[in-house]
Amino acid sequence: MPRVFKAIDIDKEQKEIMKDYLDRHMPHVICADEVKKGKIFRVKVRMGENYPHPDDHDHYISTIQLWNRETLLAETKYSSGAYGNKPVNVEVDFFINAPDVSMNLTAMAVCTKHGLWQSEEKPVKVI
Numbered sequence: 626m627p628r629v630f631k632a633i634d635i636d637k638e639q640k641e642i643m644k645d646y647l648d649r650h651m652p653h654v655i656c657a658d659e660v661k662k663g664k665i666f667r668v669k670v671r672m673g674e675n676y677p678h679p680d681d682h683d684h685y686i687s688t689i690q691l692w693n694r695e696t697l698l699a700e701t702k703y704s705s706g707a708y709g710n711k712p713v714n715v716e717v718d719f720f721i722n723a724p725d726v727s728m729n730l731t732a733m734a735v736c737t738k739h740g741l742w743q744s745e746e747k748p749v750k751v752i
């Protein structure tokens with residue numbers, strides 16, 4: 626099993642010391658807190674907040690996944706150079722159909738050099 630770097634496991638002190646490294650690898654799930662059952666809604670996943678990640682031939686964000694609890698909902702893949710070999714906060718929008726029950730969304734992201742990273746959980750209420 627690969628090691629998974631999780632937002633929830635990183636304490637405040639560690640966050641401060643390694644803030645640029647942690648920030649550029651951490652996926653964030655951004656969407657409405659509440660959605661209507663059976664409607665399509667947008668879920669954005671963004672890598673980092675303040676620090677962009679490299680887009681080099683041997684070091685780039687290769688995969689972003691969106692999970693609802695233990696179910697993989699969507700996934701996107703990138704090749705190196707997709708962002709012109711310039712540092713970037715990679716963003717992707719997924720469009721998901723709201724199921725019958727509330728969701729707990731998580732994003733996973735793969736850096737080709739620094740492994741697998743997991744976002745905080747984003748609860749979404751379905752009404």
Ligand SMILES: [Fe+2]
Nearest residue numbers: 684736738739
């Ligand atoms: Fe990296």
